[in-house]
Amino acid sequence: MSKLPAPAxxxxxxxxxKLACSQCSLNELCLSEGLSGDDLERLDVLxxxxxxxxxxxxxxxxxxxxxxxxxxxxxxxxxxxLLEDGREQVTGFQMTGEILGMDGISGDKHSCxxxxxxxxxxxxxxFAELEHLSHEIRALQHxxxxxxxxxxxxxxxxxxxxxxxxxxxxxxxxxxxLSQRFTLRGYSAVEFHLRMTREEIGSYLGLKxxxxxxxxxxxxxxxxxxxxxxxxxxxxxxxxxxxxxxxxH
Amino acid sequence: MSKLPAPAxxxxxxxxxKLACSQCSLNELCLSEGLSGDDLERLDVLxxxxxxxxxxxxxxxxxxxxxxxxxxxxxxxxxxxLLEDGREQVTGFQMTGEILGMDGISGDKHSCxxxxxxxxxxxxxxFAELEHLSHEIRALQHxxxxxxxxxxxxxxxxxxxxxxxxxxxxxxxxxxxLSQRFTLRGYSAVEFHLRMTREEIGSYLGLKxxxxxxxxxxxxxxxxxxxxxxxxxxxxxxxxxxxxxxxxH
DNA sequence: AGACTGTATTGACGTGGATCAAAACGGCAC
DNA sequence: GTGCCGTTTTGATCCACGTCAATACAGTCT
Numbered sequence: 001m002s003k004l005p006a007p008a009x010x011x012x013x014x015x016x017x018k019l020a021c022s023q024c025s026l027n028e029l030c031l032s033e034g035l036s037g038d039d040l041e042r043l044d045v046l047x048x049x050x051x052x053x054x055x056x057x058x059x060x061x062x063x064x065x066x067x068x069x070x071x072x073x074x075x076x077x078x079x080x081x082l083l084e085d086g087r088e089q090v091t092g093f094q095m096t097g098e099i100l101g102m103d104g105i106s107g108d109k110h111s112c113x114x115x116x117x118x119x120x121x122x123x124x125x126x127f128a129e130l131e132h133l134s135h136e137i138r139a140l141q142h143x144x145x146x147x148x149x150x151x152x153x154x155x156x157x158x159x160x161x162x163x164x165x166x167x168x169x170x171x172x173x174x175x176x177x178l179s180q181r182f183t184l185r186g187y188s189a190v191e192f193h194l195r196m197t198r199e200e201i202g203s204y205l206g207l208k209x210x211x212x213x214x215x216x217x218x219x220x221x222x223x224x225x226x227x228x229x230x231x232x233x234x235x236x237x238x239x240x241x242x243x244x245x246x247x248x249h
Numbered sequence: 250m251s252k253l254p255a256p257a258x259x260x261x262x263x264x265x266x267k268l269a270c271s272q273c274s275l276n277e278l279c280l281s282e283g284l285s286g287d288d289l290e291r292l293d294v295l296x297x298x299x300x301x302x303x304x305x306x307x308x309x310x311x312x313x314x315x316x317x318x319x320x321x322x323x324x325x326x327x328x329x330x331l332l333e334d335g336r337e338q339v340t341g342f343q344m345t346g347e348i349l350g351m352d353g354i355s356g357d358k359h360s361c362x363x364x365x366x367x368x369x370x371x372x373x374x375x376f377a378e379l380e381h382l383s384h385e386i387r388a389l390q391h392x393x394x395x396x397x398x399x400x401x402x403x404x405x406x407x408x409x410x411x412x413x414x415x416x417x418x419x420x421x422x423x424x425x426x427l428s429q430r431f432t433l434r435g436y437s438a439v440e441f442h443l444r445m446t447r448e449e450i451g452s453y454l455g456l457k458x459x460x461x462x463x464x465x466x467x468x469x470x471x472x473x474x475x476x477x478x479x480x481x482x483x484x485x486x487x488x489x490x491x492x493x494x495x496x497x498h
Numbered sequence: 499a500g501a502c503t504g505t506a507t508t509g510a511c512g513t514g515g516a517t518c519a520a521a522a523c524g525g526c527a528c
Numbered sequence: 529g530t531g532c533c534g535t536t537t538t539g540a541t542c543c544a545c546g547t548c549a550a551t552a553c554a555g556t557c558t
Contacts, residue, residue: 081409085494089409103405105398112405131391138384145380148397149354155404156352156361160330160338162411163455167545198506206412208546213507229506229554245334416515447536460515462537478524478536500558507552514546522537528530 030071030097031125031143039137046133047071049124059100059114059122066104068126072096075120076195079103079112080203090204092154093117093178093196096185099125099147117195162206165244170205171215172240175225179234190237194230279320279346280374280392288386295382296320298373308349308363308371315353317375321345324369325444328352328361329452339453341403342366342427342445345434348374348396366444411455414493419454420464421489424474428483439486443479 022032022040032043050073053059059070059077077094091112094100104110105127134141157177161170183189194201198209198216205212219225224240226233234240281292299322302308308319308326326343340361343349353359354376383390406426410419432438443450447458447465454461468474473489475482483489 081405083409083413083494087409087413089405089412091405091408102398103401106395106402107398111402131387131394135384135387135390138380141384141390142380145397146355148394148401149351149356151401152352152397152404153355153360155401155408156330156338156340159340159404159407159411160332160336162408163338163452164332164336197504203412209506210508210547211545214545217507245332446534457516458536459517459538462535463515466537502557503555505552505554507550509550510548512545512547514544515542516544517542518540520537520539523535525532525534527532 031099031130031140031147033143035137035139035143039140042133042137043140046129047123047125050121051124052121053116053119055116055118057116059116060104060110061113062110064104064110066101066108066110066127068124069102069130070100070114070122070124072098072100073121073123075122076117077114077120078117078196078200078204079114081112088203090196090200092158093204095181099151101127102148102151117200158204167205167207167211168215168218169243169246170207171201171212171219172224172243174201174205175232175234176237176240176244179237190234192232194232280348280379280389280396282392284386284388284392288389291382291386292389295378296372296374300371300373302365302369302371304365304367306365308365309353309359310362311359313353313359315350315357315359315376317373318348318350318379319363319371319373321347321349322370322372324371325366326363326369327366327445327449327453328363330361337452339445339449341407342453344430348400350376351397351400366449407453416454416456416460417464417467418492418495419456420450420461420468421473421492423450423454424481424483425486425489425493428486439483441481443481 022037022044032040035043051059051070053075062081072094074096077100078090079092079094079100080088080090082088094114100114100122101110103112130144134144157173161173165173178192178194179189182192196204198212201207202209202212207215216225216227219240220227222239224234224236226235281289284292300308300319302324311330321343323345326349327339328341328343328349329337329339331337343363349363349371350359352361379393383393406422410422414422427441427443428438431441445453447461450456451458451461456464465474465476468489469476471488473483473485475484
């Protein structure tokens with residue numbers, strides 16, 4: 001299983017590392033939650049290899065054969081779908097501890113593109129082996145089901161956002177969501193760097209980049225958020241939340 | 250396990266039936282795909298009970314404890330999510346052979362409402378038992394993963410629709426999607442009854458009911474579709490598809 | 499340092515779909 | 529049948545966001 005230590009053809013080097021889930025600080029966020037020491041070791045074996053990606057590198061592309069899931073170990077990703085006519089929809093942003101690639105299970109090929117938005121590292125989880133192991137470890141099976149289900153619930157939230165919210169509500173919801181996810185990972189809830197461009201935010205939120213920019217400016221004017229390019233500081237989280245619960249008109 | 254044959258308190262009668270998946274005509278669409286005779290029988294035991302619902306009855310509601318998945322056996326459902334301020338987003342329409350309730354796995358409670366849009370019947374699939382059985386039958390485990398993943402891919406499509414398409418494109422995509430799903434079930438691809446109102450279509454597509462109505466009228470005028478209330482006849486499927494691939498402008 | 503390029507901000511204007519309103523239609527109860 | 533009510537259609541108006549365009553800013557290369 002160990003990979004050739006031959007001349008690295010591309011920057012996408014594949015590294016074999018022998019400490020995986022058991023040593024991983026993301027434990028609770030990932031597949032290994034609640035696994036016993038013994039089972040954890042078996043998961044370690046499964047998730048033996050990692051892959052580093054540079055900013056803007058693709059982890060996989062739509063129509064690539066599906067072979068593995070990927071757990072983000074460090075860094076930041078986006079997933080997007082392209083229509084034939086060139087329209088792009090960003091379907092999600094993934095950070096540390098989140099799992100990528102589950103869309104590929106149903107058709108044995110990936111149905112979207114996954115791109116690193118900064119230099120990143122993922123754990124490779126060969127899917128056939130994951131199924132095999134979760135066939136043996138019930139807790140792992142259940143964890144995996146929960147991870148997939150969580151993704152379904154997340155998608156519901158995005159549909160709600162795209163279907164019923166106006167521009168500033170969408171951006172507020174987006175910022176609060178990021179804040180919450182950063183908090184879970186031990187980072188500041190109120191101050192962070194956006195890894196994506198205004199255009200990518202807009203695509204995710206179903207808005208044009210100019211609208212995103214204007215909404216940021218307006219948040220700045222009203223003292224909700226301090227915005228300086230990609231650097232964000234939330235000044236009034238309650239105010240942002242209040243935006244969400246307001247009736248139309 | 251058998252239910253009281255006592256005076257039916259409510260129209261939501263629970264019926265014990267002993268032919269389940271093995272006799273079910275929906276085989277290929279559902280969880281049982283590719284299972285051998287022996288394994289099929291074990292799935293039969295699991296999916297032993299059904300539940301009938303009248304039009305407008307809830308199958309489950311948001312925050313109900315999650316205990317089972319439901320396979321639509323006959324009828325038609327919608328799922329929706331409500332915001333505190335009363336805004337509603339229809340997140341999907343489910344027909345024969347489709348599985349409901351997977352959103353509940355992650356939080357042990359349902360995250361949306363499921364309502365029958367016509368008199369319907371579902372197969373009850375107790376989730377703990379499904380996990381138990383799919384722990385033993387690898388093909389079942391894999392089928393279930395595929396079903397969940399298919400749902401993720403479907404959600405991607407809805408996001409694309411809500412994020413990048415204009416009103417008539419959304420409606421065209423919606424009609425073509427229904428057409429395709431009816432076809433899979435052996436019904437006409439070009440002629441069908443809509444089970445939902447304009448308002449529900451609009452909620453699903455992120456549009457107001459008036460906009461949906463106008464789009465239907467326009468399709469009628471341009472000879473793409475014959476519309477008579479809820480009765481739809483697709484006259485020019487290619488024309489509808491062409492709408493989707495057009496650039497904005 | 500200067501030049502180049504991708505990204506962000508801001509303004510002026512146009513438009514697709516929301517909103518408000520009224521009328522038509524269909525199904526159902528009586 | 530008649531009346532009632534939920535749904536659909538259609539019209540008139542409004543406005544949030546898209547579009548087009550110019551400028552500002554930041555990072556990178558040389």
